[in-house]
Amino acid sequence: MFARARQRLLEMHSARAWLGILAATTVILLLLPLSNGVLAPSSALHLPDYLVPLLGKFLCFAIVALAMDLIWGFAGILSLGHGLFFALGGYAMGMHLMRSMAGEGVYRSALPDFMVFLDWKTLPWYWRGFDSFPFALAAAVVGPGLLAMVFGYFAFRSKIKGVYFSIVTQALTYAAMLLFFQNSAGFGGNNGLTDFKRLLGFSLHAPTTRLGLYVVSGLTLLFSYVACRYIVTSKFGRVLTAIRDAELKARFCGYESTHYKLFVWTFSAALCALAGALYVPQVGIINPSEMQPSSSIEMAIWVAVGGRGSLAGPILGAWLINAGKSWLTAAFPSAWLYALGALFILVTLFLPQGIAGAIARLTRRRS
């Protein structure tokens, strides 16, 4: 039993790679929280409080990059709709956060402030149940997953693929964004949901809560990584890769490609939604701009920069690009779009396999 588990783990990664993952996990989940929580603020190694939610945000983006890589890198499907799943997960969490502070808004009403503002008297039916945290968490994952499943069922059944699939998912996201911008949709319109107070009784402004959310995000990332690695190294994963490289051949061998694609598509959407649910309490706001076509495409560039089909690469890509974005938008605001645009062009032209591919080529050359 133990030997089989060991065998499976070694199929997923070499022992050296596992050590690397352990090292990264130690830094992210042990050393950084300790340096924030235990070290005195005057210490040179102290992690300042304001950086904790930022790093937590990056961890959420890393989960998104994993989800994108799973379907783009291993199934060859470029989704421009992951911004939608991310935002839907975030909205589900945001709805719970709004409900948990009923009566404490500006108007002291049992309804969220924006509904009072719209002169609504009762809660819309789709807001029911969000008072409960387990329900909200389940809705955050299951809702977007279901949407992805229904959409994917129709799309894969009619053999929509390649750029067709990309632009149809983009249109879906765009339509959803327009819907959420409407005040009458009941999601706060333009402003979205914000001004949250607490999660499960913990104040969202307290540094310890933020650290806690950071650690939860890190753990989720770790489990997501292992799960994705498990999927892609299983027989299922190999069939998926076969479908990516030669769908017709895989079908002729007796594999119903639609089912494989549908599963991985739904899983990826749900993972992305989970990231969204973790993201919202850390940044304190969710609004329809998360569904802009540009945010979904930015997710794709994280994966492209990191290297498709490597799982670890996209995580690195997400971190590098977002760190660059945080720095550039503050230091040279007008240069950021140029930098991003240039990145899109240069990576696709000169680094088709991303950073991971470049490193792999270098090590191969050396050996």
Add this chain to the structure above:
Amino acid sequence: MPTSVGIGNFRRLGEVLTVLRIAFIVAGLVGVIRSDANAAEPLEESLRELASPDSDVVERRLNELAASGNAALIPALEALCDARLRVAPDGAVYYTAPKERTLRHPLTGTIVDPQPSGTHEVEVNNQIRRQALPVLAELKLRSPAEAVRMAAAQELDGRGDAESVAILRSAFKDEQVKRVRDAMALALARWDLQSTDPERQIAALAIARALGTSSLKGELKRLAGATPDASIRKAAAQALDDIESRQHFLDAVGALFHGISLASILLLAALGLAVTFGLLGVINMAHGEMLMLGAYATYAVQMAFERWLPGLVRYYLLAAVPVSFLATLLAGVLLEKTVIRFLYGRPLETLLATWGISLGLIQTVRLIFGAQNVAVANPDWLGGGIEIANGLVLPYNRLAVIAFAVAVAVAVWLLLQRTRLGLQVRAVTQNRAMASCLGIATRRIDMWMFGLGSGIAGLGGVALSQIGNVGPELGQTYIIDSFMVVVLGGVGRLAGTIVASLGLGVINKFLEPFAGAVLGKIVVLAFIILFIQRRPQGIFAIKGRVEA
């Protein structure tokens, strides 16, 4: 011979002009003699006495002025009511135009030079105003200018008191122009509908039905609901029905028209996209930015004309068409040569790279022209529109956009079907390897078609600048719709693109009134997703073997 006919025509035209000129001079002389010798002097005298502190005198003078029926008095009387009439120490009166300080001659309106000093405002109280207003209305209703009469009729309609109606009724008898007559009839019908005399009400109902305008709906509703006479109630309800169904019809026609004009823009945006997608299998995410560049090129041409050719500004649009086309064509060729050609066979990467390009273009335009929308003006010959029915105007700019889109579509069709280049393009679209074996320079075809596709989008930008806002994010708003046109219409089929853009444009505009713009978009998207279930290749699939 054509030339002699031409000269003959000119000669005849010349004769006509001469006759007209003489007629004008005679009429002008008569007018001058009448107003100068008989009317002007006493009129000016009467005007002077409007400044009199004795309100009886003022009243008498006002009646004299009314009796003269001279439209030249209108500005001075308006000035009197607005307290803009001024009197000089020598008793001469002048007026100032609204929000101005310069004194003008009371009858001719010319600025007096030198400006008299020491003038003071003519006192006006409500009693004088009450007396002046009907006089003014009467003068306006009999003014020789159609627009003045029209405005006066509408103003009196809004006032809706017995005195105004009496003035209107007497002017209505002499009115000749149908447009003004209709406006007067409307005001009279509104008054009569509110009266208690059944005969008048019935006559007014007939007029209301004939006019068919929705502005009488309020009065009709009241009449249909609460009148003792059942026959009048019924007639009012019927008239209301008539008007409403007419209004629905007009709304539908208007939606259809707006849909077609939206479809023309979509067509121009999607044509190039469909051609390049069919040919190269790549989606150009920067295609929307070509629309944007075309619109900004139009703006630049307008600015250039304003600075260097101010006399020809009204024709700037004619120059903008080739300039925008060439500019975007060049941008497209450059794009293909530097980026796209290295990504052939990798459509998803092309999508990302072109997105990067679009980001760069947006940011560049933002830095050069600013993040705000820029003002692209309609030339005067595109202002206004045809009023095909009461309450339904087809603006010229939208008509021009439709005609322009049709012309471009025809040109592209001719290019693809009737030229050697078109033949080669079709060959490469169907089977690239075979076309290459037959000696077609496929790479060069790719480059030119990419440029042409961008150029067509640039033309779309020119059209768009005439009916919509021009800002850096313009391309983003149209790109997703034009992708949907390509998905729906199928790849590389002109007919499919045309039908799909028409369908999407019209459906969008028809759904908007009752579903709202957003829900309309969502419904259309759901429809597209269901549609490709049945016909994955689009409306007009290419028959035969297509590479998977």
